[in-house]
Amino acid sequence: MVLYADFEYRQQKNIINKYFFMNNVPGNKIKHDSKYFEVADGVWGMKDIFVNFYMVSNPTDNSWVLIDAGLKSSATKIKKMAFEIFGEGAKPFCIILTHAHFDHVGSLKKLAEEWNVPVYAHYLEMPYLTGKSSYPPPDPTVGGGIMPLMSFAFPINPINLWNRLSVLNEDGNLPGLPEWKYLHTPGHAPGHISLYREKDGVLIAGDAFITTDQQSALSILFQTKKLMGPPKYFTYDWELAKQSVKELMELEPEIVATGHGKPMRGTEMRKSLHNLFNNFNDKSVPMGGRYSEEPAVADATGFVYIPPSAVNKRAVALKLLSPTAVAATIFLLLIKKQKKNPHSYGY
Ligand SMILES: [Zn+2]
Numbered sequence: 001m002v003l004y005a006d007f008e009y010r011q012q013k014n015i016i017n018k019y020f021f022m023n024n025v026p027g028n029k030i031k032h033d034s035k036y037f038e039v040a041d042g043v044w045g046m047k048d049i050f051v052n053f054y055m056v057s058n059p060t061d062n063s064w065v066l067i068d069a070g071l072k073s074s075a076t077k078i079k080k081m082a083f084e085i086f087g088e089g090a091k092p093f094c095i096i097l098t099h100a101h102f103d104h105v106g107s108l109k110k111l112a113e114e115w116n117v118p119v120y121a122h123y124l125e126m127p128y129l130t131g132k133s134s135y136p137p138p139d140p141t142v143g144g145g146i147m148p149l150m151s152f153a154f155p156i157n158p159i160n161l162w163n164r165l166s167v168l169n170e171d172g173n174l175p176g177l178p179e180w181k182y183l184h185t186p187g188h189a190p191g192h193i194s195l196y197r198e199k200d201g202v203l204i205a206g207d208a209f210i211t212t213d214q215q216s217a218l219s220i221l222f223q224t225k226k227l228m229g230p231p232k233y234f235t236y237d238w239e240l241a242k243q244s245v246k247e248l249m250e251l252e253p254e255i256v257a258t259g260h261g262k263p264m265r266g267t268e269m270r271k272s273l274h275n276l277f278n279n280f281n282d283k284s285v286p287m288g289g290r291y292s293e294e295p296a297v298a299d300a301t302g303f304v305y306i307p308p309s310a311v312n313k314r315a316v317a318l319k320l321l322s323p324t325a326v327a328a329t330i331f332l333l334l335i336k337k338q339k340k341n342p343h344s345y346g347y
């Protein structure tokens with residue numbers, strides 16, 4: 001425990017050195033050129049700025065599947081990672097989406113076209129992938145840090161991929177991944193899915209819950225490990241989100257890999273997952289948030305009801321002029337810096 005805490009401390013110190021003083025950081029063990037990390041046997045992940053995507057191999061025929069497609073900036077990184085893991089000219093059997101928020105589909109169109117591969121998603125996520133419906137507006141009032149305040153600028157418009165898109169079978173099976181099943185885990189997005197490999201308890205949970213505080217720019221920057229509910233600014237139905245956490249908790253997974261944050265594992269992680277569910281209403285649901293009292297409602301055509309905004313725009317504007325705005329600017333500058341420097345940290 002002490003050793004682990006010490007390791008975390010050193011990691012954070014190194015990151016502070018790297019980002020704030022731009023020193024060479026001695027002793028940082030960088031395993032791969034493209035900085036992907038291994039989650040479990042045949043499962044790899046990589047973070048681009050603040051979001052993760054995963055590659056999962058199929059041992060029966062050595063093919064592989066890409067889970068989610070990151071940001072617009074992620075395409076080159078994804079291809080490099082594929083090259084390093086699977087070799088020259090590697091392309092996946094298909095791309096499977098946990099959901100279609102902008103930070104999970106940024107490079108989707110580009111990669112699907114370039115690789116000429118199909119894209120699979122849950123049928124309730126189709127409207128946002130076929131240009132039919134936007135997601136509900138993000139809720140900047142959820143509190144907890146800079147990200148919600150900046151969320152008004154996050155894209156919610158659908159993309160259009162209709163010619164490459166296929167609906168996942170409702171039986172829970174996944175194309176190209178015979179050892180895996182998916183669970184429908186809505187609340188953060190209507191057709192959100194989580195992927196589970198029972199034989200060794202590996203769970204790719206998307207944003208159904210996450211392992212860093214996605215509201216806080218500092219947590220994102222340092223990738224501080226903390227098991228949290230789904231990112232608050234995009235979650236449209238907190239009761240559904242809670243039920244989804246319950247279902248995933250009941251799997252009693254061994255390893256969890258999420259859309260944001262580093263993978264977590266073992267007894268401590270399971271304890272945190274139980275705590276997350278047991279305290280969900282108090283700790284995860286934002287007080288007075290737009291979707292806290294009344295959810296937005298979606299069906300197979302997209303969103304059909306969105307509760308009225310209680311946002312006091314002047315209050316948000318004043319907040320943006322506060323010291324938080326200064327911190328936000330620093331965060332954006334750091335992201336820009338990180339973009340120029342392709343190195344990011346594994347775990
Ligand atoms: Zn999301």
Ligand SMILES: [Zn+2]
Pocket residue numbers: 051101103104207231259260
């Ligand atoms: Zn996300």
